[in-house]
Amino acid sequence: MACRCLRVDQLDSHVLDSEIRSIAQDSVDDFVNQMPVWVSRIFEKLRPELKITLEAVLWTHRFSRGVSPGQEQMDISYSGYTPKVITGHFLVEVFIPYLSRRVTELSGRLEIMRMYAKVEAIFELGSLLHFLYFLRSGGHSTLTESILSLRNWNNNQPTISSINYDTQNRELMWHAFRDVILLTYPFIEKIRQRVVKKQKLNRKFRSTMEGFDIECIVCDKPSVIPMIGQKCGHVACYTCIATSRKMICPLCSEEKEEQQMEFLAKKLKESSSILIDQ
Structure with missing residues (x-):
């Protein structure tokens, strides 16, 4: 391990993993659609089980290589990512959400569904806040990584000759875009308030004009x-x-x-x- 990787490399690895997952899911859906109607109906009822099975197949790459396909493409990996840690990561990120969602659906009880929806909403909010913090300060890219203390590192020390200037440009563009928003927002808000006030006065004068x-x-x-x-x-x-x-x-x-x-x-x-x- 050479050094901690950039935020943009971590985000790119997650995007690549998501794209690979979507391509595999689309292939499975196409295969199911070509089956007879009665078989497709059975698979449709078992869609959550098919999805977690597909996830398990994709996660075998982590057990064999120690990295996800996206991390392998970006030449980054988790520090101390042993098979035991990989199993825990799979349980927290894939199996537990599947199991809780499936049990809630099969129970058919409205109060359990509401409780699960609230817990899921709280977790989604925490993930969003954690992601915003990650964009601002770096560190763990997801809430699950933070819980399991998983940190991405570069496999090789970056050198001047191997730096990808596209990633640097994206970092600079992100910071410039953020600064432009912070700079122009007060002026935009002031103009918006004036426009709203003028519209209200125009409506008032139109009603006055009717008199x-x-x-x-x-x-x-x-x-x-x-x-x-x-x-x-x-x-x-x-x-x-x-x-x-x-x-x-x-x-x-x-x-x-x-x-x-x-x-x-x-x-x-x-x-x-x-x-x-x-």
Whole structure:
């Protein structure tokens, strides 16, 4: 054993093991699908047993080589991974979850199923937290490895000539992506809050606008490009008052009170901007 391996090598070994397991499972499923229907139904009922049998076959590679197929490809291995430790690892990671799940399903008791679901959820949460800690600080890549004190090591000392720069680039990209998220999140959150506040104000102003008499006081029709008096609140079409150079309210001008008109949309926008700034 030369030194502890990188996190990315451990993750790659788990990905390779998962892919090998999926390929083997797909091959078994294809074989079962080619069988007669009555045989396929039997195998379907025994799917958990087929799955654990397949897992046991794949784990024979660990007993013969001392490493999983993924670890062998990445040239890493556990320290002190004896057949006794391998057996314990298989029991904790494969057999005990299968046995507990199978007993729960065959019992048919609702309270047992609920208890098992809670225990499984707690374990999944612990595994997630452990994985996040592993991404941050390294160490054991899975919760099972942490329980059994299994640590991945490089089989050979890495040298400058054999370093894979792709793995280094992935490490750098991961850290850069994390830093970008931490840097931009406060700005994104502030923009999101402003957008949400503006949407709420727009809904408020739309409901307020429904209270206005949007019928033009000149043509008695729905206002087109509505304009509103600054003080009187009368609404008229832009085309109806465009002939007046002073742009004043026609109704108020008859009463010898000149009220300047402005675009209704502009007034609502200005009011919205003032409230958002506040």
